[in-house]
Amino acid sequence: xxxxxxxxxxxxxxxxxxxxxxxxxxxxxxxxxxxxxxxxxxxxxxxxxxxxxxxxxxxxxxxxxxxxxxxxxxxxxxxxxxxxxxxxxxxxxxxxxxxxxxxxxxxxxxxxxxxxxxxxxxxxxxxxxxxxxxxxxxxxxxxxxxxxxxxxxxxxxxxxxxxxxxxxxxxxxxxxxxxxxxxxxxxxxxxxxxxxxxxxxxxxxxxxxxxxxxxxxxxxxxxxxxxxxxxxxxxxxxxxxxxxxxxxxxxxxxxxxxxxxxxxxxxxxxxxxxxxxxxxxxxxxxxxxxxxxxxxxxxxxxxxxxxxxxxxxxxxxxxxxxxxxxxxxxxxxxxxxxxxxxxxxxxxxxxxxxxxxxxxxxxxxxxxxxxxxxxxxxxxxxxxxxxxxxxxxxxxxxxxxxxxxxxxxxxxxxxxxxxxxxxxxxxxxxxxxxxxxxxxxxxxxxxxxxxxxxxxxxxxxxxxxxxxxxxxxxxxxxxxxxxxxxxxxxxxxxxxxxxxxxxxxxxxxxxxxxxxxxxxxxxxxxxxxxxxxxxxxxxxxxxxxxxxxxxxxxxxxxxxxxxxxxxxxxxxxxxxxxxxxxxxxxxxxxxxxxxxxxxxxxxxxxxxxxx
Amino acid sequence: xxxxxxxxxxxxxxxxxxxxxxxxxxxxxxxxxxxxxxxxxxxxxxxxxxxxxxxxxxxxxxxxxxxxxxxxxxxxxxxxxxxxxxxxxxxxxxxxxxxxxxxxxxxxxxxxxxxxxxxxxxxxxxxxxxxxxxxxxxxxxxxxxxxxxxxxxxxxxxxxxxxxxxxxxxxxxxxxxxxxxxxxxxxxxxxxxxxxxxxxxxxxxxxxxxxxxxxxxxxxxxxxxxxxxxxxxxxxxxxxxxxxxxxxxxxxxxxxxxxxxxxxxxxxxxxxxxxxxxxxxxxxxxxxxxxxxxxxxxxxxxxxxxxxxxxxxxxxxxxxxxxxxxxxxxxxxxxxxxxxxxxxxxxxxxxxxxxxxxxxxxxxxxxxxxxxxxx
Numbered sequence: 001x002x003x004x005x006x007x008x009x010x011x012x013x014x015x016x017x018x019x020x021x022x023x024x025x026x027x028x029x030x031x032x033x034x035x036x037x038x039x040x041x042x043x044x045x046x047x048x049x050x051x052x053x054x055x056x057x058x059x060x061x062x063x064x065x066x067x068x069x070x071x072x073x074x075x076x077x078x079x080x081x082x083x084x085x086x087x088x089x090x091x092x093x094x095x096x097x098x099x100x101x102x103x104x105x106x107x108x109x110x111x112x113x114x115x116x117x118x119x120x121x122x123x124x125x126x127x128x129x130x131x132x133x134x135x136x137x138x139x140x141x142x143x144x145x146x147x148x149x150x151x152x153x154x155x156x157x158x159x160x161x162x163x164x165x166x167x168x169x170x171x172x173x174x175x176x177x178x179x180x181x182x183x184x185x186x187x188x189x190x191x192x193x194x195x196x197x198x199x200x201x202x203x204x205x206x207x208x209x210x211x212x213x214x215x216x217x218x219x220x221x222x223x224x225x226x227x228x229x230x231x232x233x234x235x236x237x238x239x240x241x242x243x244x245x246x247x248x249x250x251x252x253x254x255x256x257x258x259x260x261x262x263x264x265x266x267x268x269x270x271x272x273x274x275x276x277x278x279x280x281x282x283x284x285x286x287x288x289x290x291x292x293x294x295x296x297x298x299x300x301x302x303x304x305x306x307x308x309x310x311x312x313x314x315x316x317x318x319x320x321x322x323x324x325x326x327x328x329x330x331x332x333x334x335x336x337x338x339x340x341x342x343x344x345x346x347x348x349x350x351x352x353x354x355x356x357x358x359x360x361x362x363x364x365x366x367x368x369x370x371x372x373x374x375x376x377x378x379x380x381x382x383x384x385x386x387x388x389x390x391x392x393x394x395x396x397x398x399x400x401x402x403x404x405x406x407x408x409x410x411x412x413x414x415x416x417x418x419x420x421x422x423x424x425x426x427x428x429x430x431x432x433x434x435x436x437x438x439x440x441x442x443x444x445x446x447x448x449x450x451x452x453x454x455x456x457x458x459x460x461x462x463x464x465x466x467x468x469x470x471x472x473x474x475x476x477x478x479x480x481x482x483x484x485x486x487x488x489x490x491x492x493x494x495x496x497x498x499x500x501x502x503x504x505x506x507x508x509x510x511x512x513x514x515x516x517x518x519x520x521x522x523x524x525x526x527x528x529x530x531x532x533x534x535x536x537x538x539x540x541x542x543x544x545x546x547x548x549x550x551x552x553x554x555x556x557x558x559x560x561x562x563x564x565x566x567x568x569x570x571x572x573x574x575x576x577x578x579x580x581x582x583x584x585x586x587x588x589x590x591x592x593x594x595x596x597x598x599x600x601x602x603x604x605x606x607x608x609x610x611x
Numbered sequence: 612x613x614x615x616x617x618x619x620x621x622x623x624x625x626x627x628x629x630x631x632x633x634x635x636x637x638x639x640x641x642x643x644x645x646x647x648x649x650x651x652x653x654x655x656x657x658x659x660x661x662x663x664x665x666x667x668x669x670x671x672x673x674x675x676x677x678x679x680x681x682x683x684x685x686x687x688x689x690x691x692x693x694x695x696x697x698x699x700x701x702x703x704x705x706x707x708x709x710x711x712x713x714x715x716x717x718x719x720x721x722x723x724x725x726x727x728x729x730x731x732x733x734x735x736x737x738x739x740x741x742x743x744x745x746x747x748x749x750x751x752x753x754x755x756x757x758x759x760x761x762x763x764x765x766x767x768x769x770x771x772x773x774x775x776x777x778x779x780x781x782x783x784x785x786x787x788x789x790x791x792x793x794x795x796x797x798x799x800x801x802x803x804x805x806x807x808x809x810x811x812x813x814x815x816x817x818x819x820x821x822x823x824x825x826x827x828x829x830x831x832x833x834x835x836x837x838x839x840x841x842x843x844x845x846x847x848x849x850x851x852x853x854x855x856x857x858x859x860x861x862x863x864x865x866x867x868x869x870x871x872x873x874x875x876x877x878x879x880x881x882x883x884x885x886x887x888x889x890x891x892x893x894x895x896x897x898x899x900x901x902x903x904x905x906x907x908x909x910x911x912x913x914x915x916x917x918x919x920x921x922x923x924x925x926x927x928x929x930x931x932x933x934x935x936x937x938x939x940x941x942x943x944x945x946x947x948x949x950x951x952x953x954x955x956x957x958x959x960x961x962x963x964x965x966x967x968x969x970x971x972x973x974x975x976x977x978x979x980x981x982x983x984x985x986x
Contacts, residue, residue, distance in 0.1 A: 472689050481731060482690040485648060487699040491641045491706060501651025506687060511651070 015153040020116060028432030029120045032103070032180035033188070036064065037380065038432070039073050039120070040189050041196075042113035043173055045377055047077035048200060049107050050171070054080035058203040064181055065191060066210045070125045071179040073117075076172035082236070084142040086159075091118050091131055091173065092146040092155030107377045115148065117175060122147050124178035128158045133171040141165035175288045181210050187380050195371055195378030198325035198419060199317055199504035220324040222498060226377075231313040232264040232425070235301045238347040244294050247286045252601050255289070256282035265307045308342050309349035313448060314422045317376065322355040322418060330416060333359030336456035339447050345441035348421030351425070352442070354449035358457055362414035368402070370410065373420040374428070374436055380573060386435035388419045391446035400454035401461045415457075419446060477503050504606035508533040512541070512608035525549075527581040527595060531573040533604065538572040541581070541608075542596040549583035556581075567600075629756055634710045637702050637757075643939065644699065654695060655685035658745055659892070663936055666891050673900035675886040675938055694742070696731045701742055705757045718743065748892045760800045765850035769795035769828055770839030771811035772858075776803040784808070787839070795842065802853040807861060813837040814985055815858045817902070819845065819870035819879060823960040823971070830972040836986065839864070843879065849890070852883055852897040859899045862908030865985055866899050869976075872907030873922075873957040874929035877939070877948075880904050884937040904943075905979050909951035912958050917974065918965050919956035922959035926957060 018405075024030065028038040040062055051058035056079060065072040082090055091114055118129045134141035145158040165172075182188045193205050197217035202224055205217040245262050252258040259271040266274070275282040277300035277368070280293055311517065317325070319337040326335055333569040340352045362369075372379040372388045383389050397404040397411035403481040406409040436442065481499050489496040504511035511530040516523050543549075543556075546564050556567040573579050595608040640656075647654040659665060661678035667678040686692035703716050704724060709715055716724065721743070722736040733739040743754050772787045776799060787796045798805065816838050820825045824842040827833065833840050837857060859866045868883055870876035881887075882901040886894035912919055922930070930948050933939045939948065951957070963971040980986045 258901045475689055476686055480689070480696050481686060482747070483698050483731070484644070484654065484692070484699055486642050487696070487703060488645045488648070491699065491703045492638065492645055494645065497645055497648035499648060502648055502653055502686070505653050507652065 015151055018150050018153075020119060024116075024120060024123075024379060025432070026295060028434065030115065032178060033182045034381070035120055035124075035177060036071060036179040036181060037072065037189050037192055039175060039378075040064075040075060040119040041192055041377070042117050043073070043075035044193070044196060044205070045107040046114050047075065047079055047171070048196075048203060048376070050079035051077060051203075052227070055224060055227075057219070057222065057224060058200070059206075060203060061191070061206045063191065064210050065209040066181075068175060069178075070127075070176045071181065071210070073121075073175045073177065073179075074172065078167070081133045081169045081171055083135060083146075084133075087131055087133060087142065087144055088146055088155035088157055090150045091115060093153060097590070107250065107375050114173070117177075119148050119150070119178040121175035121389075125176040127144065127176045130174040131171065132163065132165055134165050134167060134169050137168040141167075183209070190215065192378050192380050194329060195380070198329050198371065198418065199322075199373045199378070201317075201321045201325045201328065201378045218328075220328045221321060224314050225317065225321075226312075227315065231310060231575050232262055233347045234309040234344050234349055235306050237262045237349060238298070238301065240294065240298055240555075241393070242347070243298055244291070247289050247294060250252060250286050251481070253285055254282065254283050255280060255286050258286040264309050264313075265584045270304060270306065273304055277303050286470055288478045309344055310342075313349055313424055314342060314351055315376075315436045316351055316422050316508070317420055319353070319355075322353060322420070324420060326355050326416070328358045330357050330362065331360040332357040332416075334457065334458070334460050336453040338449050338452040339457075340445050340452075343441055343445050345423075345427070345439045348423055348427075349424075349427045350421060350442060350445070352445040353418075353420040353422070355418035356453040356457055357416045357418075358460070359414050362416060364384065364414045367410045367412055368415040368417060369417065371418040373418070373434075374426040374433070375422055376420070377433070379434055379436070381432070382429070382434040385429055386437060387438045387442055388421070388446060390438060391450060392417060392419075395447065395450050395454065397454065400451075400456075400458045401402070402454075412429065417450070417453075418448070423447075456519050473506055476506060500606050502564050504530070505532050506606075507606070509604050509606045510537050510539075510597065510600060510608075511606050514592075514595070519584075521587050522584045523587055524584050525582065527583075528574055529571060530578040530579075531575060534575045536572060536574050537600060537604075538570075539600050540568050540598040541571055541597060542566055542568045542582075543583075543592060544596070545585060545592050547585060549585050552581075552583040554581065556583075626744060630710050630713070633750070633752050633756040636704055636752055637706050637710075637746070639701065640746075640749055640935065641702055643678050644695070653685055653687055654733065655683050655691075656695065656698070656745075656874075657681045657683050660750055661744075661889060661891070662784070663888055666886070666937060668937070672895045672898075674894035675891055676894050677891045693730065697733065697738075697742060697858070698745070698985055699724070700725070700728050700731045701739070701746065705746070705759075709758040713758075715760055717762050718962040719759045719762050744890060744892070753893065753896065753926075755801050755803070761848060763848045763849070765798040765800055765802075765848050766844060766854060767795035767797055767824070767842045768835045768839060768854065769824070769842075770815075771837055772839050773808040773810065775806045775808055775966075777847070786796055788833065793825070795824075795828075795840070798850055798854050800848075800850050802850045802857060805854070805857075807857070809835055810839070810862055810864075812839045812862070812864055814980075815839045815841060815855060815864045815866045816902060816905070817841045817843050817847075817851075817855055817866065817868045817883060818960075819843055819868075819876055823869065826968070827972060830969060832976065834970045835972075836976075836980075843883075846879060847883060849893070849897060852899070855883060856897060856899045859901055866870065866902040867905040867980070867983065869905045869960065870907065870950075871957070871959045872912060872917075873959075874926055874933055874948075874951075876907075877904075877933060877944070878929075881936075881938045895952060906975070906984070907958050907960060907962070909947045909954060910953060910957055911975075915963075916961040917958040919954075919958045919962070922951070922955050922957055925954065928954075 016500060044060055047060050048058050057080045061076040063074040074103045093115060102277045119128055128145040128147045130145050132141050132143045140162040143163040144160040147158060148593045149156050183190055187528045190207060193207050197205050201220035204219050207215045246262055250258050250262060252261055255275060256271050259266050259274055260268060272282060278296040280297060316339050319339055322337045323335050326332060335357050337355045342349050342351045370385055370392055379386060393409050396407060402411040402413040402415060421436060427439050429437045485496050485499050499509055509532055511532060512536045514525055514527050527543060544564050544566050548558060548565050549567055556569050559566045567582060571579050597605050597608045600610050642656050658679040660682045665678045665680040666675045669676045670838060684691045684694050686695055686880055718740050719736055722733050722739045725733045725739060731799050743759055768787050775782060775784045785796060818840060821842060824840055827840055832838060841855060855866055858864055868880045870879050883899055886898040911917065914952055930952055931947055
């Protein structure tokens with residue numbers, strides 16, 4: 001026998017289940033605390049997906065129990081239930097699922113998650129997974145005990161029977177496994193459920209911890225998120241191999257129809273345009289295109305303008321619910337949110353949402369907390385490897401009132417950032433779905449979203465500091481200055497000094513005052529207007545006198561009022577400047593009333609009546 | 612006794628005239644603030660800034676005084692406005708309650724009096740103390756002129772000195788060895804009420820710790836060497852510094868300072884000999900530029916092989932900060948401080964007891980005083 005033939009005997013197919021049995025870290029089961037978190041997360045994700053598909057407000061119960069040296073994980077939902085025939089494959093066959101072949105936003109994608117949990121449970125405890133499910137109140141519940149035949153990646157049913165279950169419908173899964181329960185960190189069952197509650201404000205999550213402590217994450221809304229619809233792939237960014245596959249296996253007979261039916265955002269006109277640009281016959285059967293022709297078609301995709309993919313394939317959380325979610329879990333002074341428009345990477349539509357919370361009870365020192373979410377699933381591990389973190393680090397936060405050492409990196413301050421990426425296909429860096437890959441299109445969108453909320457924060461903070469400056473000045477003016485003046489008059493035994501001029505200076509007001517002196521039986525008056533603000537003030541100044549004044553400088557317009565004369569001047573006084581008006585009146589004319597300033601708000605005028 | 616009556620009345624006249632001056636100067640401050648209101652100037656007071664960076668050596672009196680840097684208290688900020696309001700309240704208190712009625716309060720009492728001042732209330736005693744110092748600077752007077760007393764004890768004095776003290780209950784004359792108990796003569800807060808009559812002393816020795824002060828008295832050091840011992844009780848009070856200065860200038864006695872060998876004790880010496888950063892405005896009144904540091908010197912740790920403690924991080928920091936303190940910028944201190952930083956050790960005065968109870972009076976002090984040319 002030839003060597004090659006010898007070797008061929010040893011070649012053998014590997015089942016996926018066997019592969020994962022040996023590479024459990026890929027699926028997020030690399031440590032004891034993490035295994036528990038991953039199991040809970042996968043089961044909860046499935047429950048949330050199922051409830052939303054069925055239009056049910058999720059009510060999910062999670063319990064972690066110590067059972068001997070193992071932990072028992074129980075997750076129960078009020079979802080639509082699973083038909084008995086499907087249960088074994090859903091829970092005990094890897095890569096079996098309903099979502100892999102559709103382009104629609106959902107938490108689960110590949111059909112690995114919960115079966116990986118079952119596999120891990122069976123590997124560490126040797127026990128089967130127990131599932132109860134009920135699909136309608138008038139139908140019996142179905143109970144089974146399952147294991148995975150790892151060499152074939154097929155479910156093995158240990159036990160199956162119909163049972164009574166008091167719930168109207170729903171699914172309950174119980175697994176036993178090696179694990180370790182931690183509480184304090186964000187990387188914990190508690191922490192990941194808390195995060196899940198923030199982006200799923202329509203769900204009620206209940207956690208019973210091993211010591212019996214019960215945590216309920218209550219709903220913040222009664223309305224379900226908008227349902228995401230399945231769509232066709234978007235032509236933007238599609239790869240050649242994918243295109244050739246689609247061309248070969250389509251049941252459409254004509255290229256024109258194929259283009260229109262296979263892709264989203266392509267209509268009759270753009271299909272015609274594509275064929276023309278690629279120099280292809282619109283009526284040709286798609287399968288007849290050779291490699292060169294497929295390349296031409298791909299080039300044509302890049303040449304025409306295709307509209308963005310429809311939004312309804314995605315289900316964003318929405319700014320209102322992001323706000324509600326943040327308010328629910330943190331005490332904050334300020335929240336800014338934004339939802340970016342739908343964008344596309346490699347043919348997959350996606351959108352980015354950002355929420356920023358500031359102040360309140362958040363720690364002033366230390367780096368800010370970043371809450372990362374992908375399709376409403378919290379991302380707990382590998383923060384440093386994630387596109388979201390990278391985008392946060394590359395924003396220059398100093399421009400937005402948060403400090404940042406060395407001009408880059410995670411900013412420091414009393415803030416929390418929430419970033420959610422929704423997509424028909426999230427590009428994770430690995431199957432354990434810990435971190436989003438650095439796709440340039442996604443990084444750009446996150447960056448834009450972050451800067452949007454950061455600008456809102458900066459506006460808020462500068463408004464706050466203006467307000468507090470104003471409040472501070474008011475305190476001086478209202479409470480302190482009058483007292484100083486009063487005390488000084490007590491000590492010196494003199495009349496209280498006029499604090500008006502000082503008030504005008506501190507407040508940056510327009511100050512109007514008169515100085516007068518007797519001269520040859522006449523009174524010379526100087527009317528002084530000082531502008532203590534940073535702006536040019538333009539206004540009309542009125543001086544109402546019982547007689548016509550003389551030697552008026554600069555000249556005034558004088559209007560007779562019957563019982564007196566209105567002298568007025570149009571003035572414009574620059575910041576820090578003053579205007580001086582002088583005139584003379586008879587010695588025995590009665591003292592004039594306060595001057596009047598026309599055209600300015602009363603609160604910026606001192607020493608004159610403002611109208 | 613007619614002569615003594617005369618002197619009393621002239622003293623009263625002097626005291627009245629000082630009160631008058633204090634009142635005038637305080638009124639002048641109020642008047643300047645009043646004038647600022649009238650002229651439409653935002654009311655403010657300028658004060659020298661009381662930091663390490665703003666003290667300079669006055670070659671005129673050989674003491675450290677404040678430089679030209681000024682800080683401005685203005686009503687433009689809430690803090691400044693409140694401080695000015697407190698200043699005005701305090702001015703009223705000092706004029707109306709103290710000077711007009713010939714009464715006085717302690718620093719602590721003033722802090723409590725402010726309870727009734729509403730938003731002008733002091734938050735802590737340090738704040739009112741600081742404000743009193745500010746008033747001293749602005750009016751160019753001493754707090755004693757405002758009838759403000761410290762709480763702290765002044766020093767105790769033991770040695771061949773006869774003096775006379777003006778008390779509220781008449782004149783008391785005493786000899787600071789014969790007429791006093793083992794603790795010595797307790798000096799009053801206003802040292803200028805003391806008159807020195809005669810003495811038989813060759814030197815003044817200021818001592819940091821009560822233990823060493825008692826050791827020297829027990830061993831009869833004051834008699835053997837004709838020394839006036841002053842127990843300075845830690846960081847010296849103003850009255851302590853004032854009496855040391857008066858003993859130095861009026862009786863022409865050399866002054867040596869004997870403290871522990873650590874950075875905090877060097878600061879005690881500095882405040883006696885160079886002036887304190889906080890009260891540099893009083894330097895010409897309180898500082899004894901001719902005072903010399905006796906020990907414990909870092910070099911003594913090596914020379915006498917003293918038992919030591921390790922320097923803590925705070926000690927090291929204090930030593931380093933002294934290296935940037937202009938008062939310590941001379942070759943003697945630079946050498947000693949660098950030596951101590953290298954040794955990483957400090958020694959207490961009591962460390963000499965390890966060589967026997969008489970070692971300090973029979974060996975160390977005679978050695979050092981000879982070295983310094985005093986005996």
